[in-house]
Amino acid sequence: MKAAIIRAYEGAVEIADVPAPVLADDSVIIKVHAASINPIDNILRMGYMKDMMPLTFPFVMGYDVSGVVTEVGKDVTTFKIGDAVYARANQDDKGAVAEFARVKAAELALKPASLSHLEAASIPLAGLTAWQAFVEFAHLEKGQKVLIHAGSGGVGTLAIQMAKHLGAFVATTVSARNADLVKSLGADLVIDYKTENFDEVISDYDVVFDMVGGDIMNRSFKVLKKGGHLVSIKGQDTDGLAAQHDVKFDWFFMHPDGAQLKTLADLVVSGELKTVIDSTFKFEDAAKAFDHLADGHAVGKIVIDMTA
Numbered sequence: 001m002k003a004a005i006i007r008a009y010e011g012a013v014e015i016a017d018v019p020a021p022v023l024a025d026d027s028v029i030i031k032v033h034a035a036s037i038n039p040i041d042n043i044l045r046m047g048y049m050k051d052m053m054p055l056t057f058p059f060v061m062g063y064d065v066s067g068v069v070t071e072v073g074k075d076v077t078t079f080k081i082g083d084a085v086y087a088r089a090n091q092d093d094k095g096a097v098a099e100f101a102r103v104k105a106a107e108l109a110l111k112p113a114s115l116s117h118l119e120a121a122s123i124p125l126a127g128l129t130a131w132q133a134f135v136e137f138a139h140l141e142k143g144q145k146v147l148i149h150a151g152s153g154g155v156g157t158l159a160i161q162m163a164k165h166l167g168a169f170v171a172t173t174v175s176a177r178n179a180d181l182v183k184s185l186g187a188d189l190v191i192d193y194k195t196e197n198f199d200e201v202i203s204d205y206d207v208v209f210d211m212v213g214g215d216i217m218n219r220s221f222k223v224l225k226k227g228g229h230l231v232s233i234k235g236q237d238t239d240g241l242a243a244q245h246d247v248k249f250d251w252f253f254m255h256p257d258g259a260q261l262k263t264l265a266d267l268v269v270s271g272e273l274k275t276v277i278d279s280t281f282k283f284e285d286a287a288k289a290f291d292h293l294a295d296g297h298a299v300g301k302i303v304i305d306m307t308a
Contacts, residue, residue, distance in 0.1 A: 001017070001018065001019075001020045001098060001099040001100050002015055002016070002017055002018075002098070002099055002283075003015070003016065003017075003018045003060045003061075003095060003097060003098030003099065004060065004061045004062065004097035004098065004283070004286035004287075004304075005018060005057075005058040005059060005060050005061065006045055006057065006058065006059050006061065007057050007058050007059075008057055009045070009046065009047035009050065009055070010045070010046055010047060011045070011057075012287065013045075013061060013286055013287040013290045014287065015283070015284060015286065016058065018058060018060060018098070020099075020100050021093070021095065021100055021101060021102035022102070023071045023072075023073055023102065024073055024102065024104075025073040025074050025075040025076075026073055026075050026076065026104055026105060026106070027073045027076070027093070027102050027103060027104045027105060028069045028070075028071060028072050028073060028076060028079055028085070028102070028103060028105060028108065029069070029070050029071035029100055029101070029102055030065060030067040030068065030069055030070065030085060030087075030100065030101045030102075030103060031067050031068050031069075031070045031099070031100060032065055032066075032067040032096060032097075032098060032099060032100060032101050032306045033066055033067040033068065033117035033121075033305075033306055033307050034065075034066045034067070034116075034117040034118045034120070034121035034303055034304065034305055034306055034307075035062045035064055035065050035066075035096035035097045035098075035121055035303070035304045035306060036062075036064040036096075036121045036122045036124075036125075036154075036301045036302060036303045036304070037061070037062055037064070037097070037289060037290060037293050037302050037303075037304065038063070038064065038125050038126065038154060038293075038301075039154075039293065039296075040063075040125070041061055041062060041063070041290070041293065042290060042293055042294050044059075045059075045061070045290070053091060059094070060094060060095030060097065060098050061094075061095070061096075061097045061286070061290070062094070062095065062096030062097035062098075062304070063088050063089050063094055063096050063124075063125060064086075064087075064088050064096055064121050064122070064123075064124045064125050065086065065087055065088075065089060065096035065101050065103065065121060065124075066084075066085070066086040066111055066117040066118075066120035066121035067084070067085065067086075067101070067117065067306075068082065068083065068084050068085070069081050069082060069083045069085055070100070073105070075105075076105040078105055078108075079105055079108060079110075083110060084110065084111040084113075084117070085103075085108045085109065085110055085111055086108075086109060086111045086117075086120040086121060086123065086124060086261065087103045087107045087108045087109065087124055087256065087258065087261065088107065088124030088125045088128055088254075088256045088261075089101065089102075089103045089104075089107060089256065090104065090107060090256050093107075096121075097283070097286055097304055097306075098306075099306070104256075105258070106256075106257075106258050107256035107257065107258050107261075108258045108261070109258050109259075109261035109262045109264075109265055110262070110265065111265070112265045112268050112269050114268070114269060115268060115275070117307075118277065118280060118303050118305060119275045119277065121303055121304075122154070122275045122276075122277055122300070122301035122303050123158070123261075123264060123268075123275060124256075124261060125154075125254060126154040126155045126157075126158050126301060127158050127162075127261070127264045127273075128254045128255070128256070128257060128260055128261065128264075129155050129159075129233060129254040130155055130158045130159035130162050130209075131162060131260055131263070131264065132252065132254050132255070132257075132260070133159070133209050133231045133233070133252070134146075134159070134162055134163060134166060134207075134209070134231075135166075136252075137229070137231045137250045137252060138207045138209070138229045138231050138250075139229075140163060140166045140168055140206075140207055141166070141167070141168075141206075142166065142167025142168070143167060143168070143169075144167075144168050144169070144206035144207060145168065145169045145171070145202075145204070145205045145206050145207070146163050146168045146169070146170055146171070146205065146206060146207040146208070146209060147171045147172070147173075147198065147202060147205050147207070147208045147209070147220065147223060148160055148163065148170060148171070148172045148173075148187075148209045148211075149172070149173050149198075149208070149209065149210050149211050149212045149216060149220070150173065150174070150211045150212055151172030151173060151174045151178075151182045151185075151187060151190075152174045152175075152178035152181060152182055152299045152300070153211065153298070153299075153300075154276075154278075154298065154300060154301045154302075155211055155233070156172065156174075156182075156211060157181075157182070157185055157276040157299075157300050158273065158276075159209055160172055160182055160185045160186050160187050161185050161186055161267075161272065161273050161274070162267075162273070163186075163209075164185075164186035164272075165267060165272045165273070168206075168207075169188050169189075170186060170187050170188050170189070171187070171188065171189035171190075171191060171198075171202055171205070172187045172189070172190060172191065173191045173192075173193040173198050174190060174191075174192070174193065175192060175193065175194055176192045176194065176195070178299055179192070181276070181299065185274075185276075189202070197219075198219075198220075198223065199219045199220070199222045199223050202223050203222075203223050203225075204223075204224075204225045205223050205224055205225065205228060206224070206225060206228050206229070207224075207228065207229050207230075207231065208220040208221075208223065208224060208228070208229075208230045208231070209231050209232075210230060210231065210232035210233070210234060210235065211232075211233055211234055212234055213232065213234030213235035214234075214235060217230070217232050217234065217235045218239065218241060221241045221242065221244070221245045221247060221249075222245065224245060224247045225247075226245075226246045226247065227246065227247065227248070228247045228248070229247060229248040229249075229250070230242065230247060230248070230249050230250075231249075231250045231251075231252070232249070232250070232251050233251070233252065233253070233254075235251065236251045237249045237251070275300070275301070276299065276300030276301065277300050277301050277302075277303055278292075278298040278299045278300045278301060278302050279292060279298070279302055279303070280302075280303045280304070280305050281302070281303070281304050281305065282304075282305055282308040283304060283305065283306050283308065286304055289302055289304055
């Protein structure tokens with residue numbers, strides 16, 4: 001089959017022939033209709049996490065997938081051939097930007113009929129990251145105040161909507177050009193990070209969701225009330241700031257979860273969650289998609305149309 005691969009760390013993305021995935025008893029094979037890409041894809045590509053998550057080459061790119069089941073493992077009872085599904089595959093089943101992908105049944109959910117494959121593919125990693133940040137770690141509750149950094153990004157656009165679904169007051173940092181977008185998604189307070197210092201604008205917040213790291217994460221401890229919670233996907237509290245500010249801190253890397261994807265699908269169907277797609281690329285232009293991702297200015301998700 002054809003797939004978007006790299007042959008070495010820092011290598012160029014190219015379309016090449018690779019062996020098709022082999023069916024496993026607990027998994028299904030999917031004919032891929034759409035895949036989306038995320039910052040982690042380029043982080044892995046550049047070798048920044050090779051000690052924690054080493055790659056084997058040629059490495060098939062991408063984890064977010066939407067498509068149709070073509071084969072079903074003998075232990076799978078929840079899905080059948082012909083089902084339209086979407087997922088974020090685990091590290092062993094990477095390879096969404098390909099003609100076929102293998103995904104464990106436990107990591108799958110049925111694609112909402114109201115969503116296209118392009119829209120569905122934009123949800124898994126970003127949606128699961130936001131859901132796990134708020135539900136598994138921060139335990140965000142109705143009436144609490146949350147600051148979401150990078151609200152116009154792939155995770156941020158979904159995080160704003162999820163926080164509103166959970167009943168929170170939402171502040172977010174974006175550039176002025178994306179202010180109207182995040183307001184339309186439910187943001188109550190928009191902070192222009194280019195002209196305002198967020199830690200001088202707000203205080204006494206219950207939760208901060210950090211997707212930037214570095215100095216932004218460190219300054220975020222100051223806006224929390226005592227007992228508040230900072231959840232980050234970008235940095236670790238190496239300076240012990242959580243203890244200094246008497247708050248909680250968690251760093252995490254999302255995990256695939258089909259049941260949680262089902263919850264997200266229900267939110268889509270009910271209209272409480274909508275996708276935000278920055279751009280769509282043809283399979284043959286996958287390298288351009290990853291270049292655009294590397295620019296770091298995408299608003300919402302970058303999706304690759306595998307059927308175009």
